[in-house]
Amino acid sequence: MKKLLSGLLAATMACSLAACGGSNSAPSGSNSSAPAADDGKVYELKLSTTQTDTSMIYAGLKAAADKVAEDTNGKVKVTIYPSSQLGAEEDMIDQALQGMGIAVLTDAGRLSSYVNDIGILNMAYFVDNYEDGCKVMETATFKGWDEELVKAGIRSLCYNYYDGARSFMGPKEYKTPADLNGVVVRTPGADPYSRSIEALGATPYNIAWSEVYNSIQTKAIDACEVQYTSAVSSKIFEVCNYVSKTEHINLFNIVICGEAWFSTLPAEYQQILKDDFFSCAYDSAQEVIAAQADLEKQLVDNGMTIVEVDLDAFKEAAKSAYEKLGWTDLREQMYQEAGL
Structure with a gap:
């Protein structure tokens, strides 16, 4: 049964x-x-x-x-x-x-x-x-x-x-990859994450998520990249002013x-x-x-500003991460198999 x-x-x-x-x-x-x-x-x-x-x-x-x-x-x-x-x-x-x-x-x-x-x-x-x-x-x-x-x-x-989907959150707006130049961003330590964030223009830095709030507050790091669910539950809006809506990684x-x-x-x-x-x-x-819409509203209601970004520029920048990891051909293969 x-x-x-x-x-x-x-x-x-x-x-x-x-x-x-x-x-x-x-x-x-x-x-x-x-x-x-x-x-x-x-x-x-x-x-x-x-x-x-x-x-x-x-x-x-x-x-x-x-x-x-x-x-x-x-x-x-x-x-x-x-x-x-x-x-x-x-x-x-x-x-x-x-x-x-x-x-x-x-x-x-x-x-x-x-x-x-x-x-x-x-x-x-x-x-x-x-x-x-x-x-x-x-x-x-x-x-x-x-x-x-x-x-x-x-x-x-x-x-x-x-x-x-994960987006950049910090004290400043990041509308293009150039805006992330020199910005230290917390990200998980695995290569797919760190190489991606590096390709998008930032400097990746691996610390536990539980340490991010204090690290941004004390300026040990500049920003983070995170999905709305965790941004709300961690009250990241208390230390970050902007959501630069890159939505660069869909987190499975x-x-x-x-x-x-x-x-x-x-x-x-x-x-x-x-x-x-x-x-x-x-x-x-x-x-x-x-x-998602309600979570975004909660971030805005708590003082954050949603920033629309140059998505084409970010997507183009991301390609270099696939090249560095040897996944450019694999990406196309997976798209063909999945019918994307």
């Missing part, structure tokens, strides 16, 4: 979204010797995220955890730990690889350390919106990267959580765990875990998309 319901759910979604990341079907290499679902054991998974417990994605993760508990009759217990309570994201990925019952909300940029080319998903102006990103995830090439992650010891539960979030832990689950629970995270991620993404 569970598999039938999952199939009906996928069939009701738009074609490109239903297969977003292939999250409701396990890649080849799944453990065929998994224990039976009636073994009486309770499987516990601690899910670590940098998101606060007031964020929209946290609510989407909690919905998935509740659904998994319901569909496994309490036999799979997923507990969400917000605000990096368990530790830094990279450390949590390492623990998952060691076989611990740890899951992590991460992104393709960080996973590029294990499968390099998957990082293209987090490059500047790779896709324009959620739907296009989902089309990319449906390609044979992307599914191949997912299988490579399994071989590296990482199991994706879903690729389709979404937190919106990925839930992963260690393949060693995942393979201990009964096959039925493996499928439930993937199906439920996929469907709840889709629902969460729709809520985030629908909230």
Whole structure:
């Protein structure tokens, strides 16, 4: 019955979204010797995220955890730990690889350390919106990267959580790449991020998101690039005056765990875990998309000015990042496969 319901759910979604990341079907290499679902054991998974417990994605993760508990009759217990309570994201990925019952909300940029080319998903102006990103995830090439992650010891539960598009926020306007010359901007440390921000004209600087507010306030850094959801929840409007609306990276979030832990689950629970995270991620993404106008209004109501930028200039500047990472041809290949 569970598999039938999952199939009906996928069939009701738009074609490109239903297969977003292939999250409701396990890649080849799944453990065929998994224990039976009636073994009486309770499987516990601690899910670590940098998101606060007031964020929209946290609510989407909690919905998935509740659904998994319901569909496994309490036999799979997923507990969400917000605000990096368990530790830094990279450390949590390492623990998952060691076989611990740890899951992590991460992104393709960080996973590029294990499968390099998957990082293209987090490059500047790779896709324009959620739907296009989902089309990319449906390609044979992307599914191949997912299988490579399994071989590296990482199991994706879903690729389709979404937190919106990232823009530059700081004390000044940045209408063109030239305006970012010499501006130190906080960005995640993975190459797809840092190379993109560098190509757009800024100087990338990697610190934890939790340190950004104070770092801008004390002028240790000049600005940040962030999506509206996090800008509102972190009250970044208290230290930044302008949103330069570049929308340069559409932020897809990925839930992963260690393949060693995942393979201990009964096959039925493996499928439930993937199906439920996929469907709840889709629902969460729709809520985030629908909230964008209201989130922007909250930023404006709290004193920020929305700055329209020269998008053509930023998109042209971004091309050099693909060249530096050797992804110019890969970008075109992915567009052809996805029909973009």
